[in-house]
Amino acid sequence: MTVQLSQVLVLCDEWLQPARFKDYCPNGLQVAGSDQISRVVTGVTANVELIKAAIEYKAQAIIVHHGYFWRGDDPCVKGILRNRLALLLEQNINLIGYHLPLDAQPEFGNNQQLANLLNINVTGSMDPTETPGLGLTGSLSVAMQGEQFAQLLNDKLNRMPLHVPGAAKLIKRIAWCTGAAQDYIDRAAELGVDAYLTGEVSERTVHLAREYGLHFYAAGHHATERYGVQALGERLATQLGIEAHFIDIDNPV
Numbered sequence: 001m002t003v004q005l006s007q008v009l010v011l012c013d014e015w016l017q018p019a020r021f022k023d024y025c026p027n028g029l030q031v032a033g034s035d036q037i038s039r040v041v042t043g044v045t046a047n048v049e050l051i052k053a054a055i056e057y058k059a060q061a062i063i064v065h066h067g068y069f070w071r072g073d074d075p076c077v078k079g080i081l082r083n084r085l086a087l088l089l090e091q092n093i094n095l096i097g098y099h100l101p102l103d104a105q106p107e108f109g110n111n112q113q114l115a116n117l118l119n120i121n122v123t124g125s126m127d128p129t130e131t132p133g134l135g136l137t138g139s140l141s142v143a144m145q146g147e148q149f150a151q152l153l154n155d156k157l158n159r160m161p162l163h164v165p166g167a168a169k170l171i172k173r174i175a176w177c178t179g180a181a182q183d184y185i186d187r188a189a190e191l192g193v194d195a196y197l198t199g200e201v202s203e204r205t206v207h208l209a210r211e212y213g214l215h216f217y218a219a220g221h222h223a224t225e226r227y228g229v230q231a232l233g234e235r236l237a238t239q240l241g242i243e244a245h246f247i248d249i250d251n252p253v
């Protein structure tokens with residue numbers, strides 16, 4: 001099945017509502033290529049390895065969570081950005097990126113997907129004043145020890161998390177936000193949850209977790225953000241009859 005690029009973009013925008021977000025990068029079509037789409041590759045980050053894999057797969061579009069043109073980036077087209085753009089333009093491949101909208105999408109966004117994977121019942125947003133909310137709160141179906149939860153993360157994400165043990169009590173209530181949301185730990189502490197889970201960690205986070213008595217988990221920026229874009233590709237494939245293929249370019253961070 002071959003569809004128009006605009007059909008893909010309209011559906012993505014309908015599902016992800018990018019206009020509702022103040023983001024650090026453009027959401028939607030970032031680099032224009034072919035008008036006709038039959039194969040899409042999805043991935044976490046638009047690095048050169050992903051582009052080469054998409055070329056091999058003969059995709060006309062790559063959809064990612066981390067695209068280009070971030071606020072504060074050098075706007076000049078040189079170096080690594082030039083190499084990546086050159087490949088995309090030469091091969092007439094579209095680059096489509098969705099950042100915060102893909103974290104927050106309530107049915108299949110990164111945060112909801114993590115809840116599904118870990119069997120967490122979502123109870124709300126980490127910050128109800130923030131619309132749309134990014135981080136979520138919920139409860140584990142079975143309360144568990146801090147080490148047990150670390151093991152569960154390892155089993156589900158194929159990567160052992162960094163765990164800063166909190167108070168000795170079992171984990172039942174939890175807050176989480178995928179990616180580099182370690183500084184949301186203060187908000188998690190305010191909420192009185194037993195554990196806070198995100199992708200990345202900073203030096204300061206360890207001390208904060210200890211002093212709050214909160215279990216803290218850094219389960220990987222990449223590892224926690226594999227699932228939203230994958231689900232987006234699957235939905236596009238089902239809805240439009242095109243092919244979508246998720247390519248995991250491993251990243252230990």
Ligand SMILES: [Zn+2]
Nearest residue numbers: 179180221225
């Ligand atoms: Zn991210």
